[in-house]
Amino acid sequence: MFKKLDPLLHSELRLAVMSVLVNLEEADFVYLREATGATAGNLSVQIDKLTTAGYITVEKGFKGKKPQTICRITATGLKTFEEYVDALKSYLNQ
Amino acid sequence: MFKKLDPLLHSELRLAVMSVLVNLEEADFVYLREATGATAGNLSVQIDKLTTAGYITVEKGFKGKKPQTICRITATGLKTFEEYVDALKSYLNQ
DNA sequence: TAATTTGGTTTATATTATAAACTTGTTTAT
DNA sequence: ATAAACAAGTTTATAATATAAACCAAATTA
Numbered sequence: 001m002f003k004k005l006d007p008l009l010h011s012e013l014r015l016a017v018m019s020v021l022v023n024l025e026e027a028d029f030v031y032l033r034e035a036t037g038a039t040a041g042n043l044s045v046q047i048d049k050l051t052t053a054g055y056i057t058v059e060k061g062f063k064g065k066k067p068q069t070i071c072r073i074t075a076t077g078l079k080t081f082e083e084y085v086d087a088l089k090s091y092l093n094q
Numbered sequence: 095m096f097k098k099l100d101p102l103l104h105s106e107l108r109l110a111v112m113s114v115l116v117n118l119e120e121a122d123f124v125y126l127r128e129a130t131g132a133t134a135g136n137l138s139v140q141i142d143k144l145t146t147a148g149y150i151t152v153e154k155g156f157k158g159k160k161p162q163t164i165c166r167i168t169a170t171g172l173k174t175f176e177e178y179v180d181a182l183k184s185y186l187n188q
Numbered sequence: 189t190a191a192t193t194t195g196g197t198t199t200a201t202a203t204t205a206t207a208a209a210c211t212t213g214t215t216t217a218t
Numbered sequence: 219a220t221a222a223a224c225a226a227g228t229t230t231a232t233a234a235t236a237t238a239a240a241c242c243a244a245a246t247t248a
Contacts, residue, residue: 001129001130001131002106002110002113002129002130002131004106005106007106007203007204007236010104010106011204011205012096012098012099012101012104012205013205013206015185016096016185019096019185019186029226029227030225030226030227033226033227035095035096036095036096037095037096038206039206039207039208040225040226040227040228041206041207041208041209041227041228041229041230042205042206042207043227044226044227044228044229045204045205045206045228045229046205048228064214065213065214065215066213066214066225066226067212067213067225067226067227068226069226069227085186088182088186091109091110091113092113092179092182101234101235105235105236106236107236107237123195123196124194124195124196127195127196132237133237133238133239134194134195134196134197135196135197135198135199135237135238135239135240136236136237136238137196138195138196138197138198139197139198139236139237140236142197159244159245159246160194160195160244160245161194161195161196161243161244162195163195163196
């Protein structure tokens with residue numbers, strides 16, 4: 001009746017991050033922080049979890065002299081996101 | 095950009111319970127347990143939280159000689175559920 | 189009458205989410 | 219030149235959460 005919701009995606013901030021990356025395919029830490037309104041600490045932790053799960057990749061470099069963390073969604077991440085959205089619908093359809 | 099998700103509804107089991115009650119307007123504990131696949135303990139706790147929040151009401155009685163807990167969604171609960179669904183869409187739309 | 193089942197509730201535990209505090213380096217002001 | 223403020227994160231402490239295990243009372247069954 002109700003499909004299982006991937007607990008890694010069923011989190012407000014991680015879902016927001018994934019949502020941005022589904023649309024953009026590339027976003028840096030600062031952009032994600034502004035787009036989601038999250039604190040840097042929280043964002044850092046959630047990016048780690050998504051990376052460990054293999055849902056996104058992180059590329060650390062510099063933009064001028066400042067550190068820059070670029071995030072991208074993986075094929076697995078995209079598939080899992082789509083499955084999550086599909087599972088959610090089993091809870092929302094009246 | 096992203097709408098805030100009511101943390102009370104953003105929980106797999108509570109969302110499932112609300113989803114049942116949106117469609118049924120009345121369901122007892124046993125039905126909810128079977129429909130959601132939850133353990134009785136977990137369901138009991140989550141029903142309490144939804145009740146405390148004013149999202150559902152609980153009516154305790156008997157069905158024959160056995161105790162029966164009937165749950166119904168409130169107007170507030172229905173409104174909040176609809177707002178939650180709406181907020182969720184801000185995360186899902188591509 | 190002992191064991192099992194039913195319909196729950198309470199409580200213990202492990203996981204999570206989150207912000208505060210911290211780090212490393214850069215830019216700005218004095 | 220040096221101190222103060224800022225930028226881009228990371229680490230860690232804490233509070234909240236989800237969940238199942240353990241429990242209870244009454245009814246049913248063996």
